[in-house]
Amino acid sequence: MAGMTRTTTRGAPAWLVLALVSACQFMVILDVSIVNVALPSIQRDLGFTPTGLAWVVNGYLLAFAGFMLPGGRAADLFGHRRMLVAGLALFSAASLAAGLATTPEVLVVARVAQGLGAAMLAPATLVVLNSSFTDPHARARAFGAWSAAGGAGGVVGAVVGGALTTGLSWQWVFLINVPIGAVLIAAAMTALTRTRTGRREALDLAGAVTGTAGLTALVYGVMQSDGHSWTSGRVAGPIAAGVVLLAAFVVVEARVASRPMIPLRLFAIRGVAAGNAMLLLFGGVAIGMWYFTSLLLQDVLGFGALDAGLGQTPAAVTFVAVARLAAGLLPRAGARTLILAGCACLVAGFGWLAQAGAGSDYVTGVLGPTLLVAAGIGLAFPTLMAAATAGAPAGEAGTVGGLASTANQVGGSIGLAVLATAGGYDVVFLIGAGLGAAIAALSLLLPRH
The missing domain is CATH 1.20.1250.20 (MFS general substrate transporter like domains)
Structure with a gap:
């Protein structure tokens, strides 16, 4: 089989690697909160219904939460630099599409694509941290910086979103990601190199489908509880489907998959x-x-x-x-x-x-x-x-x-x-x-x- 790529950071200063993964984490979490302040302007300009407007947030969260498991496994199989750069590219392209959207449907699709990019990106940053900082003290400091960047992104988003929406327009809460993403892609290509090791394995397709669909259905069902009772079909149905699919995922990983996506061991x-x-x-x-x-x-x-x-x-x-x-x-x-x-x-x-x-x-x-x-x-x-x-x-x-x-x-x-x-x-x-x-x-x- 073809050799599998593994990311290393040989020759790159530790500060550059840490700055790269911290900036990626900041951007991913920032995008969860920066949109909230702009929602009234988005609804007014694009004609969203109140129910449809919620999917500007929920579309991102569903894709982000549902696809991180295959995103993490893909980072192991296809190389961490490759997944990190691909995630940045998808996230940036989807941000551009969101900023240029003229209809509700285009904006929601772009937000789902942003979530997919984030799901590829977030696990890859953790892999780079673990592989780059092997000393316990250095690793602890790196995790502290990475965590601080994510937390700061969650709060700064409200301030930045308000400033951009007020000073420019709501489109800029998305467009701001494009130049940032370009800089981070260049930094990743500079700081992270590839080496050949082991062999490339096939992705556990059955596990990816049942796990991703199960998580997505479960989260979707719980999200519906905001406007419907917990016993309604809109809530209980997706939750039940999610539980069944996640149970199937466990069976697949334990008994079917030769190379499980999440080895239960x-x-x-x-x-x-x-x-x-x-x-x-x-x-x-x-x-x-x-x-x-x-x-x-x-x-x-x-x-x-x-x-x-x-x-x-x-x-x-x-x-x-x-x-x-x-x-x-x-x-x-x-x-x-x-x-x-x-x-x-x-x-x-x-x-x-x-x-x-x-x-x-x-x-x-x-x-x-x-x-x-x-x-x-x-x-x-x-x-x-x-x-x-x-x-x-x-x-x-x-x-x-x-x-x-x-x-x-x-x-x-x-x-x-x-x-x-x-x-x-x-x-x-x-x-x-x-x-x-x-x-x-x-x-x-x-x-x-």
């Missing part, structure tokens, strides 16, 4: 199993913080969209600083200690945030608790990603990275839909505190080191 690694379970819950924590705090500022305290983004900036700065600090502490303190400390901050911060109401002021009602929650996220997220991917066997780093990214993204997508039906903001934030406590309990399953 990976879950025998305690870090992989416990780390992915925690990342699934953690997706709901992150949504509870960034998305619902933004709504609290606007709906309850009367902030404008841009002011709400600026109001979350101190928390974003805190997250970035603490994530970098956690990266330095991880090799000495261990994953379990940092996760428990982070979860303590999450429980206390969300409990405090649940007390906010119409009579609250920004400093004591929102700023104080969000700084505490952001510190908890900064301690926990890079640690969880490092723990969930550190035990990846040789040649399966992309698979493990895709699995970790999928767990976090699916958790966020499901968390958003579930929390949106939970009731008032106090209930949402109390659920966030409960998720923090559950993650703390699961962290006890991690290896001590």
Whole structure:
């Protein structure tokens, strides 16, 4: 068989590799949030119905969450540089199409294509991190920077989206990705080289179809709960189909596939199993913080969209600083200690945030608790990603990275839909505190080191 390509970073300075993968992660997560502020302008200009407008966001999230598993496996089979560059190219081309869209249908298709590009890109960045930074201290610092970039992208998106929409037009929330993508493609071609190793295997088609279709159906069904009851056919039908397809995926991987997309033996690694379970819950924590705090500022305290983004900036700065600090502490303190400390901050911060109401002021009602929650996220997220991917066997780093990214993204997508039906903001934030406590309990399953 033909030789399989494997990405290395021979000759490239570590700072360039880290800057490349951090910038990729920033762009992918930025695109989740930057569009929200522009939605009213998009609806007005293109004539979206309220239901159709939701697919400007949901189309991206569904493709992103549903296709990360095959994206991670493809990175192992076809080379990490190849997948990273291909993901950047697709993401940039789809951004151009979205910015030039003149009909709702074209914009939604472009958003789905953006999600596919992100699903190729995100696991590849994790593989590059794991293969480029082998020293535990250097790897921990790299994960801290990568995590901080993603978290910052989620919050900065609201500010940048508001500025671009107000100062230029909504089209620029998409078009801004085109020059950024071109620069990153050039950087990837410069920083990452290819070597020949092993052999190229066929992609597990049955596993890819059942796994991707199952995740997509499950997330789609949960998303429908925002406008329909959980017992309606629009919700229960896709969820049931998703469960059946995911069960079929497990059977395929365990008994049918000769080269499974997700070898089930990976879950025998305690870090992989416990780390992915925690990342699934953690997706709901992150949504509870960034998305619902933004709504609290606007709906309850009367902030404008841009002011709400600026109001979350101190928390974003805190997250970035603490994530970098956690990266330095991880090799000495261990994953379990940092996760428990982070979860303590999450429980206390969300409990405090649940007390906010119409009579609250920004400093004591929102700023104080969000700084505490952001510190908890900064301690926990890079640690969880490092723990969930550190035990990846040789040649399966992309698979493990895709699995970790999928767990976090699916958790966020499901968390958003579930929390949106939970009731008032106090209930949402109390659920966030409960998720923090559950993650703390699961962290006890991690290896001590």
